[in-house]
Amino acid sequence: xxxxxxxxxxxxxxxxxxxxxxxxxxxxxxxxxxxxxxxxxxxxxxxxxxxxxxxxxxxxxxxxxxxxxxxxxxxxxxxxxxxxxxxxxxxxxxxxxxxxxxxxxxxxxxxxxxxxx
Amino acid sequence: xxxxxxxxxxxxxxxxxxxxxxxxxxxxxxxxxxxxxxxxxxxxxxxxxxxxxxxxxxxxxxxxxxxxxxxxxxxxxxxxxxxxxxxxxxxxxxxxxxxxxxxxxxxxxxxxxx
Numbered sequence: 259x260x261x262x263x264x265x266x267x268x269x270x271x272x273x274x275x276x277x278x279x280x281x282x283x284x285x286x287x288x289x290x291x292x293x294x295x296x297x298x299x300x301x302x303x304x305x306x307x308x309x310x311x312x313x314x315x316x317x318x319x320x321x322x323x324x325x326x327x328x329x330x331x332x333x334x335x336x337x338x339x340x341x342x343x344x345x346x347x348x349x350x351x352x353x354x355x356x357x358x359x360x361x362x363x364x365x366x367x368x369x370x371x372x373x374x375x
Numbered sequence: 376x377x378x379x380x381x382x383x384x385x386x387x388x389x390x391x392x393x394x395x396x397x398x399x400x401x402x403x404x405x406x407x408x409x410x411x412x413x414x415x416x417x418x419x420x421x422x423x424x425x426x427x428x429x430x431x432x433x434x435x436x437x438x439x440x441x442x443x444x445x446x447x448x449x450x451x452x453x454x455x456x457x458x459x460x461x462x463x464x465x466x467x468x469x470x471x472x473x474x475x476x477x478x479x480x481x482x483x484x485x486x487x488x489x
Binding site: 291293295300301302303304305308349360361362363365366367368370 | 407409413416417418419421424426432466468470472477478479480482483
């Protein structure tokens with residue numbers, strides 16, 4: 259089974275500064291999807307960004323961008339110009355295809371981001 | 376955009392009773408629906424995966440008879456916690472997937488068993 263590792267349980271950043279969240283994963287597949295989800299105190303899971311492994315270009319969504327290193331199996335999230343609303347739990351996830359042909363998301367343990375004013 | 380509605384958002388029930396949680400995809404047909412459990416300050420733990428019209432696939436260690444999943448249509452899945460006990464108290468989240476569109480999550484249900 260694939261695994262997703264987020265080694266930093268907590269991080270903090272000053273408002274308007276940049277922070278990078280790390281994520282590594284283990285897989286033998288060549289084509290797959292990776293995701294970053296945000297879970298604010300409301301506990302609603304919100305998709306931040308997704309990356310398709312066959313695409314070499316790193317995904318970008320406004321202030322959020324990823325550094326996807328396929329060979330190293332690394333998928334870090336960079337948040338630029340951090341805002342107070344970015345404070346949340348962040349989960350890295352890998353889409354696993356099961357033997358039966360179905361799919362599921364495998365989540366990392368998450369990382370709590372605090373944004374200091 | 377894709378919206379998933381989950382109800383109720385919170386529920387308190389007595390030990391020994393059953394509780395049903397609904398998950399609806401409002402503006403799309405979901406090929407697959409997922410049910411997760413999340414303990415405080417922890418990650419999401421997948422409980423089961425369900426496809427419309429077929430039996431749910433449960434993850435190892437999840438009791439099928441306690442957590443009944445019904446996926447009656449492409450837009451509705453329900454999770455019933457049967458004979459609930461205090462240790463079943465948790466936050467339950469559903470998710471619906473549509474091919475090529477990714478995963479959309481419900482807002483979650485906080486279950487408290489007293």
